[in-house]
Amino acid sequence: MKAYLGRRYRFSASHRLHVDGFSDERNREVFGKCNNPFGHGHNYWLEVVLSGTVDPTTGMLCNLVEIDEFAHQRLIAKFDHQNLNTLPEFDALVPSTENLAIVIWEILKGFTAAKVEKIRIEETPNNSFEYSGE
Amino acid sequence: MVQLTRKAEFSASHFYWVDSWSPEENQRVFGKCANRNGHGHNYTLEVTVQGKVDPVTGFVVDLKQLKDILEKEVVGVYDHRHLNHEVPEFRTMQPTSENIAIAVWRRLEGKIPGADLVKVRVYEMEDLYADYMGEA
Numbered sequence: 001m002k003a004y005l006g007r008r009y010r011f012s013a014s015h016r017l018h019v020d021g022f023s024d025e026r027n028r029e030v031f032g033k034c035n036n037p038f039g040h041g042h043n044y045w046l047e048v049v050l051s052g053t054v055d056p057t058t059g060m061l062c063n064l065v066e067i068d069e070f071a072h073q074r075l076i077a078k079f080d081h082q083n084l085n086t087l088p089e090f091d092a093l094v095p096s097t098e099n100l101a102i103v104i105w106e107i108l109k110g111f112t113a114a115k116v117e118k119i120r121i122e123e124t125p126n127n128s129f130e131y132s133g134e
Numbered sequence: 135m136v137q138l139t140r141k142a143e144f145s146a147s148h149f150y151w152v153d154s155w156s157p158e159e160n161q162r163v164f165g166k167c168a169n170r171n172g173h174g175h176n177y178t179l180e181v182t183v184q185g186k187v188d189p190v191t192g193f194v195v196d197l198k199q200l201k202d203i204l205e206k207e208v209v210g211v212y213d214h215r216h217l218n219h220e221v222p223e224f225r226t227m228q229p230t231s232e233n234i235a236i237a238v239w240r241r242l243e244g245k246i247p248g249a250d251l252v253k254v255r256v257y258e259m260e261d262l263y264a265d266y267m268g269e270a
Binding site: 001002003004005006007008009054056057058059060061063064065 | 150152163164165227228229230231232233235236260261262263264265266267269270
């Protein structure tokens with residue numbers, strides 16, 4: 001029996017959307033208040049959707065401890081209470097939530113206990129972004 | 135075709151335990167969920183059905199009828215119960231969110247007039263859910 005498991009994690013981080021190659025006016029025009037010079041923060045929700053066959057003995061498609069440990073060690077510890085612009089992944093990449101989703105997807109390729117089907121990041125209760133490796 | 139999702143809630147207790155394993159092995163795999171006294175959750179169930187919109191009523195499915203089916207087939211059986219001890223399907227399978235989603239699917243399949251079951255989602259907590267879509 002194939003089932004899907006969704007697990008949500010919370011982290012808080014700041015970012016500034018800015019392209020060095022744009023003029024100040026162009027940055028302002030494209031990114032609006034997200035270009036304010038000192039950045040701003042969000043409480044992000046990350047939702048990781050896994051899929052797999054439900055083990056007939058344990059009733060689990062993946063032990064939650066494994067995805068929780070991976071998420072806390074490899075994702076939450078990396079992003080929580082950080083300025084995303086200062087992380088090496090965003091040296092040459094705008095830390096938009098679309099790009100953050102792609103960066104997180106790449107890290108989740110290291111998770112092998114179940115297939116990662118999709119991730120979803122809520123930047124605010126009104127904005128969410130999904131990525132499934134396409 | 136339009137999809138429609140109805141929510142229902144139930145509160146129940148459960149624990150995870152495999153009889154043929156040692157207590158140490160149960161503890162290692164299931165952690166605090168292996169406490170045989172059980173523990174509880176407020177579950178939220180989301181049932182998604184799909185069908186054609188009736189040109190007269192504008193309904194995919196009669197919501198009152200769907201609510202009654204969820205109540206009779208699932209909520210009435212699971213709510214304020216100990217899943218391991220009081221719900222027959224969990225005598226032979228662990229009452230994990232994954233298996234609850236599968237069990238709810240089996241309880242509802244073919245019982246919703248005029249609409250097909252598309253997805254059963256079971257939230258154990260707001261940060262954890264399992265989906266089952268009838269796949270083998």
